[in-house]
Amino acid sequence: MHLWQLRELGNRLNGSTLLGLAIARLGGANMKRGPRGMFVAEGYRLPFPLAGAFTVGDVVITPTDAPTLTGRHREMLAHEEAHAWQWFALLGLPFLPAYLLAMGWSMLRTGDRASANLFETLAGLERGGYRTRD
Template identity: 55%
Template sequence: MGTRWSSFRTAVNWVNGSTLAGLAVAALGGATRERGPDGVFVAGGYRLPVPAQPCFTVGSVVVTRRPAQWLLDPRRAELFTHEVRHVGQYALLGPLFLPAYLVACGWSYTLTGSYGCRNVFERHAGLSAGGYRELPLRPWAGRVRTALTRPPR
């Protein structure tokens, strides 16, 4: 990610309101925020039970249940990069990101029983970097896929 993209992404997320929403969510969850690199805020100490993930992103705000410095530690660079990819997704979709993300969660859960492994947004952000793992399709979904990809006779 270059500085131009980072600056553009940050500005777009302010304009589309998603960063303001992220700061509000962080404040409602009792998180304290600090500036991270490339215009991203990291809000640590989030205390609400929803969502269940240890980290999540709203606009240019990455929220974590742990202290912000935990996520900013170089040993978690891969996880931080995963979350920053979501920041870019918010810049592209704006307020449509959250409903699109929820639909993708539903699709993934329907196919696999996991909200993340077939979620297009999590796949783009890097499944393993976000703590997700590949799971097989449910048996019915595998049969449908096989039927759809079978060459005609």
């Protein structure tokens, strides 16, 4: 068993991957299998959240496609996979309020949703296409 298979199983059991698949379907995205048990949902059409990509469970959801996404930021999928591990570590849905608190803290501290967001920092700001603001 590979370590990522533990994450994959955990995110299925905690319901976060199922939630991600439902959000992707609701947004009209086309599903593909990605690396290490991830799904990539391409062509997401809903206007929220405003992001080049976001991850729910083991599902990376993007309004573009994987080649465009990784063309802009080569390590974007590794950044998003780190978020999948965060969903696993927080046992699914508790990730959402924790992430929102971290984003709020970052906005208050830096005026940017990512620069002081613990989850984005741990996933690698540069890998996710973010710049650090003080």
